[in-house]
Amino acid sequence: MLVEFLAERGLELSDEKTVITHIDDGFDFLGFNIRKFKGVLLTQPSKKCVKKFLDGIRYTIDSNKSCKQETLIRLLNPKITGWANYYRCGASSKTFQRVDDQIFRKLWQWAKRRHPKKGKPWVLKKYFHHYKNRNWRFLVVLNKNGKEDIFPLKLAFETKIMRHKKIVSEANPFDREWKEYFEERMTYKMLISLKGRKSLLYMWNKQERKCPICGQEITAETQWNVREKKVSGQTVRYLVHDKCYKQNR
Structure with a gap:
């Protein structure tokens, strides 16, 4: 059929x-x-994609046996972050933990290979540190303008699991009655992405951190949302208090 x-x-x-x-x-x-x-x-x-990802991580580490620790972290962080972000909408917590464990084991080999005449305690102290309530974090301490800056390797497990928010079946983007629903959904999607959060911060600063309707400050404690309006035929987004929007729509 x-x-x-x-x-x-x-x-x-x-x-x-x-x-x-x-x-x-x-x-x-x-x-x-x-x-x-x-x-x-x-x-x-999937097991196949996890293996492919780890093979790529191992290849990157093996291809940079003599590079600085900072350089290796800069090579690995975008790969780990991008991969984890793709799978954060699924049941991925245990997989993230296994991936972090495999990456750690490979980095431990990388670190020991660089100093064959040094003991394990020395290697541990040089490359792995206590950071954010976790031991054995692969990180480097940088000195910038006389200040220490900690630069750690990303952990897949640190990526927050974000469940997919299913759209209401009867919602119609062309029906004005659903306008507020889609604007709230747009705000939610912006908040869970780095690019979206940067856009929200830009709007917030552009408006001098104030609601354009009431003139009062928009803070993390106040209920707010992203709204749209037509200006000279173009759609413009701006931040407003929820209360102000509902009173003036």
């Missing part, structure tokens, strides 16, 4: 990529493994 349905629309299934399987056995899709475990649907990073 499905093949016939697609054929009428000029589409066809790929035999290589199409698998019919039981949900309890699971399947891989876009880097995630999706399966039911004891009646609960879990979306986790």
Whole structure:
């Protein structure tokens, strides 16, 4: 039935990529493994993609055996951060812990190889430190303008899990009654991304940290949201107090 349905629309299934399987056995899709475990649907990073990521990390470390610790951290941090951000919407906490453990083991080898005549305590003291209530953190202490600046390796486990917020099925972006709902959803999406938070900070400073409706300050304690309005045919976003918006819409 499905093949016939697609054929009428000029589409066809790929035999290589199409698998019919039981949900309890699971399947891989876009880097995630999706399966039911004891009646609960879990979306986790697939084993194949975890292996590919760790292979890339190991290659980076092996390719920079003689570089400075700071340089190696700068090479690894974007890779770890980007990978963890992609999988933060799934059930990834345990996978993040395993990934961090594997990276640590590889870095420990890297550090010991650089100083074959030194003992383990010396290597530990030079490259690994106590930081944010955790021991054995791979970090370097930099001196900038007479001040110490701690530059640690990112941990995948530090990435906060952000569950996907499903859109309300009856919500219509072309219906003015749902305008406030979509604006609140837009604010939420901006808050969970670095680029979005920078945009919010830019708007906040541009407005001199004040609500354009009441003129009072917008702070972390006040309820606020991002609103849109048409100015000369263009959509302009600005921060306002929720109370002000509802009173003046």
